């Protein structure tokens with residue numbers, strides 16, 4: 392038989408159970424945004440932070456009844472700090488998602504935290520193929536190196552280059568790129584004469600460029616992460632590779648929109664491959680670039696687009712879950728999502744949680760505004776990460 396106290400308690404419990412979802416609905420949805428805001432990779436942080444702010448100013452800060460709160464943390468590009476910040480965001484700040492990750496080692500360091508906390512981890516910047524396999528909670532809006540290296544190697548082979556030397560940064564995305572290049576280019580009948588690797592930190596590219604010159608290939612293929620391209624291209628000009636008859640091809644990381652204008656006329660005509668250019672011709676991109684420049688006071692790079700699309704993914708997933716922040720449900724909601732990004736049509740591969748996007752072959756030209764741009768002239772549509780495609 393129920394006592395009065397018990398009835399009261401039961402009612403209380405029922406009342407609080409009823410109240411709980413409402414109370415939870417009032418809780419903000421907290422995104423821990425971990426970025427290199429200082430140090431050698433600060434351009435990544437600056438672009439993503441600005442893009443997140445732009446997305447929120449355009450789309451409001453409330454989704455499905457949840458206020459969106461972004462907590463920015465500066466990991467300075469140090470992986471041990473990324474991991475500690477991710478843990479603090481989960482434990483102290485009660486983050487419902489973590490996002491950012493400007494370099495591959497930083498994403499790899501944070502992955503176990505997302506798995507343990509069962510919250511979505513949005514990779515907005517890093518590009519090594521295996522990253523999304525490190526946690527079922529990872530979803531990526533950036534790119535993978537093989538995603539644009541493979542179509543580029545095929546394209547270069549078609550241009551008639553028979554011998555190539557590759558020069559990449561000596562860490563995971565560089566190794567991904569060099570491997571993808573060699574496999575693809577040699578399958579197309581070409582030969583990679585040497586695979587050179589420059590250190591990631593404080594690199595001096597001169598000895599590697601000299602080595603490449605001495606090997607006399609038809610072309611040199613380069614990948615370095617964003618922020619290092621200006622020095623690379625300056626040192627390449629000093630070695631006069633083009634004069635020696637060696638064509639230079641690079642991934643778009645080398646000539647990103649943030650640093651391209653520092654490179655000067657020497658890079659005019661250079662051909663690169665990538666998924667985003669500020670000069671991409673579409674109404675979505677023109678609106679994005681205009682709004683971004685008005686708010687941030689600089690033009691957006693591919694890092695900015697990764698951040699902008701990552702915010703969209705979180706907003707749309709939250710709409711689908713009606714504001715519920717269950718991590719597995721949010722990741723499920725993100726799978727298969729597709730939309731037109733400033734970079735072109737994109738989707739999240741439901742099998743791999745990796746981005747599917749167009750790859751563009753571009754040529755550096757001076758735009759009508761006097762600035763240098765990567766002008767897209769050929770499109771390879773809807774490219775999936777080839778490394779994960781090969782594992783199917």
Ligand code: PHB
Pocket residue numbers: 493494495496516517518519564615616617644
């Ligand atoms: C990476 O560390 O994964 C990375 C960073 C910057 C890039 C490309 C890849 O431009």
